[in-house]
Amino acid sequence: MKLAYWMYAGPAHIGTLRIASSFKNVHAIMHAPLGDDYFNVMRSMLERERNFTPVTASIVDRNVLARGSQEKVVDNITRKDREEHPDLIILTPTCTSSILQEDLQNFVERAQIDAQGDVMLADVNHYRVNELQAADRTLQQVVEYYLNKARKKEELPAEKTAKPSVNIIGISTLGFHNQHDCTELKRLMADLGIEVNEVIPEGASVHNLKNLPRAWFNLVPYRELGLMTAKYLETEFGMPYVDIAPMGVVETARCLRKIQQIINAQGAEVDYEEYINEQTLYVSQAAWFSRSIDCQNLTGKKAVVFGDNTHAVAMTKILAREMGIHVVLAGTYCKYDADWFREQVSEYCDEILISDDNGEIGDAIARLEPAAIFGTQMERHVGKRLNIPCGVIAAPIHIQNFPIGYKPFLGYEGTNQIADLVYNSFTLGMEDHLLEIFGGHDTKEVITKGISADSDLNWNKEAQAELNKVPGFVRGKVKRNTEKFARERGLAEITLEVMYAAKEAVGA
Amino acid sequence: MTLAQEPTALTFDCETGNYHTFCPISCVAWLYQKIEDSFFLVIGTKTCGYFLQNAMGVMIFAEPRYAMAELEEADISAQLNDYEELKRLCVQIKRDRNPSVIVWIGTCTTEIIKMDLEGLAPKLEAEIGIPIVTARANGLDYAFTQGEDTVLAAMAHKCPSQAPVAEAEKEERNAISKLLNFGKKKEETKAEESEYVDHPPLVLFGSLPDPVVTNLTLELKKQGIKVSGWLPAKRFTELPVIEEGYYTCGVNPFLSRTATTLMRRRKTKLIGAPFPIGPDGTRAWIEKICSVFGIEPQGLEEREAKIWESLEDYIKLIRGKSVFFMGDNLLEISLARFLIRCGMTCPEIGIPYMDKRYQKAELDLLEKTCQEMGVPLPKIIEKPDNYNQIQRIYELQPDLVITGMAHANPLEARGINTKWSVEFTFAQIHGFTNARDILELATRPLRRNNNLKELGWEKLVKEEAQV
Numbered sequence: 022m023k024l025a026y027w028m029y030a031g032p033a034h035i036g037t038l039r040i041a042s043s044f045k046n047v048h049a050i051m052h053a054p055l056g057d058d059y060f061n062v063m064r065s066m067l068e069r070e071r072n073f074t075p076v077t078a079s080i081v082d083r084n085v086l087a088r089g090s091q092e093k094v095v096d097n098i099t100r101k102d103r104e105e106h107p108d109l110i111i112l113t114p115t116c117t118s119s120i121l122q123e124d125l126q127n128f129v130e131r132a133q134i135d136a137q138g139d140v141m142l143a144d145v146n147h148y149r150v151n152e153l154q155a156a157d158r159t160l161q162q163v164v165e166y167y168l169n170k171a172r173k174k175e176e177l178p179a180e181k182t183a184k185p186s187v188n189i190i191g192i193s194t195l196g197f198h199n200q201h202d203c204t205e206l207k208r209l210m211a212d213l214g215i216e217v218n219e220v221i222p223e224g225a226s227v228h229n230l231k232n233l234p235r236a237w238f239n240l241v242p243y244r245e246l247g248l249m250t251a252k253y254l255e256t257e258f259g260m261p262y263v264d265i266a267p268m269g270v271v272e273t274a275r276c277l278r279k280i281q282q283i284i285n286a287q288g289a290e291v292d293y294e295e296y297i298n299e300q301t302l303y304v305s306q307a308a309w310f311s312r313s314i315d316c317q318n319l320t321g322k323k324a325v326v327f328g329d330n331t332h333a334v335a336m337t338k339i340l341a342r343e344m345g346i347h348v349v350l351a352g353t354y355c356k357y358d359a360d361w362f363r364e365q366v367s368e369y370c371d372e373i374l375i376s377d378d379n380g381e382i383g384d385a386i387a388r389l390e391p392a393a394i395f396g397t398q399m400e401r402h403v404g405k406r407l408n409i410p411c412g413v414i415a416a417p418i419h420i421q422n423f424p425i426g427y428k429p430f431l432g433y434e435g436t437n438q439i440a441d442l443v444y445n446s447f448t449l450g451m452e453d454h455l456l457e458i459f460g461g462h463d464t465k466e467v468i469t470k471g472i473s474a475d476s477d478l479n480w481n482k483e484a485q486a487e488l489n490k491v492p493g494f495v496r497g498k499v500k501r502n503t504e505k506f507a508r509e510r511g512l513a514e515i516t517l518e519v520m521y522a523a524k525e526a527v528g529a
Numbered sequence: 530m531t532l533a534q535e536p537t538a539l540t541f542d543c544e545t546g547n548y549h550t551f552c553p554i555s556c557v558a559w560l561y562q563k564i565e566d567s568f569f570l571v572i573g574t575k576t577c578g579y580f581l582q583n584a585m586g587v588m589i590f591a592e593p594r595y596a597m598a599e600l601e602e603a604d605i606s607a608q609l610n611d612y613e614e615l616k617r618l619c620v621q622i623k624r625d626r627n628p629s630v631i632v633w634i635g636t637c638t639t640e641i642i643k644m645d646l647e648g649l650a651p652k653l654e655a656e657i658g659i660p661i662v663t664a665r666a667n668g669l670d671y672a673f674t675q676g677e678d679t680v681l682a683a684m685a686h687k688c689p690s691q692a693p694v695a696e697a698e699k700e701e702r703n704a705i706s707k708l709l710n711f712g713k714k715k716e717e718t719k720a721e722e723s724e725y726v727d728h729p730p731l732v733l734f735g736s737l738p739d740p741v742v743t744n745l746t747l748e749l750k751k752q753g754i755k756v757s758g759w760l761p762a763k764r765f766t767e768l769p770v771i772e773e774g775y776y777t778c779g780v781n782p783f784l785s786r787t788a789t790t791l792m793r794r795r796k797t798k799l800i801g802a803p804f805p806i807g808p809d810g811t812r813a814w815i816e817k818i819c820s821v822f823g824i825e826p827q828g829l830e831e832r833e834a835k836i837w838e839s840l841e842d843y844i845k846l847i848r849g850k851s852v853f854f855m856g857d858n859l860l861e862i863s864l865a866r867f868l869i870r871c872g873m874t875c876p877e878i879g880i881p882y883m884d885k886r887y888q889k890a891e892l893d894l895l896e897k898t899c900q901e902m903g904v905p906l907p908k909i910i911e912k913p914d915n916y917n918q919i920q921r922i923y924e925l926q927p928d929l930v931i932t933g934m935a936h937a938n939p940l941e942a943r944g945i946n947t948k949w950s951v952e953f954t955f956a957q958i959h960g961f962t963n964a965r966d967i968l969e970l971a972t973r974p975l976r977r978n979n980n981l982k983e984l985g986w987e988k989l990v991k992e993e994a995q996v
Contacts, residue, residue: 022572022598022599022600022601022604022609022614022615022617022618023597023598023599023601024596024597024598024599024618024621024622025578025596025597025599026593026595026596026597027578027582028575028578028579028582028597028599031575031579031583032574032575032576032579034576035579053668054552054637054667054668054669055546055550055552055668055669055671055672056550056551056552056553056554056555056580056668056672056673057552057576057580057668058549058935059551059552059580059583059584061549061935062549062584062933062934062935063583063584065934065935065936065937065938065939066934066938069938070938070939071938071939071942071989071990072939072942072990073919073935073936073939074935074939077547077916078547080546080547081637081669082546082669082670083669083670086640086641086669097547104916115576116574116575116576116637116638117576117637117638117641119605120605120638120641120642121641147574147575147576148601148602148605149602151575417582417583
């Protein structure tokens with residue numbers, strides 16, 4: 022058992038449902054107790070989806086517990102097949118069905134006899150994989166299923182498209198800014214003269230999956246979702262793939278150069294250098310921003326980065342390499358893919374944290390006292406408590422992270438959005454400076470160091486009064502440093518003397 | 530509506546149970562806030578935790594007094610010892626938060642693997658010195674608000690069975706209510722006692738926000754009825770004394786297990802009344818309590834009339850319109866009864882579970898209300914089937930659908946006004962004073978859509994090809 026307040030990645034079935042509901046005309050049936058269909062609420066609320074989420078539950082109740090599902094699951098599948106005529110129904114196991122160990126594959130086979138559409142069992146184990154891994158696996162499973170089907174029917178297209186073309190793999194529902202990223206990627210491909218062959222899974226029809234091999238290569242913008250599919254297509258069809266997330270100016274250029282290399286190897290003769298140069302210097306504002314005097318104020322400021330692999334890695338590189346910000350800690354909750362993360366960020370940060378324990382991350386932030394955090398909604402809460410600004414860069418996210426306005430993180434427009442996010446997250450340079458001179462206006466109570474530790478030290482009246490004079494935005498820091506100093510020396514009471522001694526000792 | 534014959538009595542039907550509702554563990558979201566010294570430990574899987582943090586938005590609170598005991602594969606296959614694992618976590622909770630009670634919420638998983646929470650709790654309670662309450666609020670058996678029912682039923686066992694003898698201890702226990710008296714002298718409090726009629730002790734049950742508790746308590750006080758205690762109280766240490774022969778009365782329609790426990794195990798007498806939702810419900814609730822104690826209610830009729838008068842601006846908006854309840858929180862019967870009294874019609878009331886005994890008085894009032902308002906009796910659909918309901922909604926085109934969040938946006942996009950049912954669970958809807966809040970909620974979609982009417986943006990989905 023694990024004591025958990027918050028979790029970063031959801032349970033496996035969420036990943037499967039994200040894939041199912043991203044496709045057009047695919048329905049998921051969960052083998053789950055009443056109330057487990059909250060995915061519908063998330064999709065309907067967070068994405069403000071206009072259509073009914075194509076997810077229903079085959080309810081596991083007391084009767085199922087006693088006698089097994091028997092006909093229930095099969096009936097629910099065939100009923101949904103009649104009602105909505107989906108192309109595919111994905112039977113989705115949950116934590117409950119994992120323990121019940123019913124033979125879901127058998128249900129699928131029986132339902133397939135009567136169903137007009139295809140029926141499939143999602144091959145995910147609740148206790149082994151999380152949301153992200155399950156999504157990755159389900160997408161690959163669906164793609165493989167339809168390519169095999171097409172191959173059997175001899176419907177696989179033999180030829181590549183005439184012009185260079187790409188499949189964009191991994192855009193999905195409830196993904197962080199996925200819709201905007203997708204638009205930006207399509208624009209980018211159009212600029213490069215590359216046709217977009219298919220985008221999967223978002224908005225795709227399973228009937229089109231057989232066309233995947235027509236593309237010259239696959240682009241997998243997110244590390245977490247789509248890589249399995251890309252690797253499968255590489256093995257089966259020799260399709261090369263690009264798995265460099267075009268996030269940030271340098272990485273976008275790297276991604277484009279890789280694409281150039283791949284399509285030139287297949288006979289295209291393209292040179293993107295001029296495009297990259299033009300975009301970098303004059304179109305995207307991010308490179309200019311790095312050079313401007315605004316960004317000068319950020320030099321050497323401390324930041325903590327935490328999120329999924331894709332966003333935390335890209336953000337760490339942008340902050341360190343493109344803005345001169347000091348990343349004191351970079352971390353990810355994708356424990357299953359930790360090696361890749363370490364390899365990517367090790368030269369750009371002081372410390373690496375691989376953990377899905379929110380408390381551990383909170384404590385690390387409290388200890389490091391960065392000037393800004395770039396993390397998930399949970400780090401934003403930590404930031405609120407410690408009075409440190411936070412820019413949200415990765416899921417888990419709230420409704421405000423599904424903006425209506427155009428806010429990609431990828432591509433050249435993405436670099437502009439990120440520059441804004443970074444700049445707005447740090448206290449504005451001049452404001453910062455003025456507050457320091459005039460003593461600030463913040464009279465909020467100070468908070469203690471550590472996320473659950475209470476202060477055991479007593480501040481005497483004078484010291485407390487002195488502390489209150491310290492500008493609000495650094496008061497917490499002064500308090501913590503003084504207490505640390507006192508604790509190290511075994512002092513129970515903090516007097517003015519202790520305060521000044523601490524200041525001299527640690528430069529508080 | 531084109532009804533061939535109008536039914537003369539309420540009809541009950543039961544569908545497939547394929548409907549959307551929240552998992553009953555969601556009760557921790559409001560109960561941990563209500564019971565200030567509690568800590569809720571949900572013993573379940575990632576599925577449960579993800580639900581709480583996402584769907585319930587519990588995440589907006591920086592430091593909740595709830596956590597998951599997340600079961601891992603080794604727990605499921607019994608490679609780990611449940612007792613030792615729970616002990617480790619509860620000791621940690623005690624150290625970090627020092628609550629007065631730890632509430633264990635059993636889930637589907639603990640049911641299926643048959644983890645004996647009720648058996649483990651007393652042992653661990655003795656070992657770590659903190660009371661442990663066990664509630665099986667799982668999706669195999671219950672829906673949404675019924676979660677509170679399971680917790681309160683479990684808490685009913687923990688209520689002291691005798692008034693504490695020592696006066697000092699009593700003061701300790703009532704520290705909060707003493708604070709509320711704002712340092713009134715003892716004589717004054719004594720004097721207040723005489724304002725009450727002499728009646729057997731009455732304990733109310735159901736978790737309500739504190740302002741509503743005060744409001745309903747004062748409402749009864751006007752009739753000379755003293756509320757001896759409330760299950761749950763603001764703090765676990767203030768749970769009311771329940772002795773044999775006490776009277777109890779519920780304030781919410783989903784508390785049937787709690788009612789049963791109070792009757793059978795604590796030997797109290799249950800006052801079966803309609804629920805104090807809407808001015809009609811509140812009046813009927815007070816009248817019923819008065820009648821049990823042989824009190825002639827004072828000034829209720831005028832009070833109700835006055836409230837109705839103040840609601841007229843809202844009622845104008847809904848009079849003659851129809852409302853459809855898809856059903857997910859068990860408040861449906863009471864809300865429908867109130868809205869029908871406001872002049873609405875109601876073709877269908879979906880409800881997850883219908884306890885005809887516990888809700889008897891409410892059902893009678895619903896029937897009476899329909900007759901008095903001259904509207905057809907609604908169909909009550911237990912364990913509804915959301916797919917079928919949506920077909921019926923397309924057919925009936927009701928003016929308002931009260932539904933869960935999974936269906937609200939898609940229905941709005943199809944030009945159908947909706948109100949999220951969940952809001953009724955969290956808003957203050959009890960008593961005379963809050964009747965306005967119910968209508969504020971119910972009329973909001975109509976008011977909003979009136980504002981937008983001129984724009985011609987009603988159907989915002991492309992016409993789908995009907996197969």
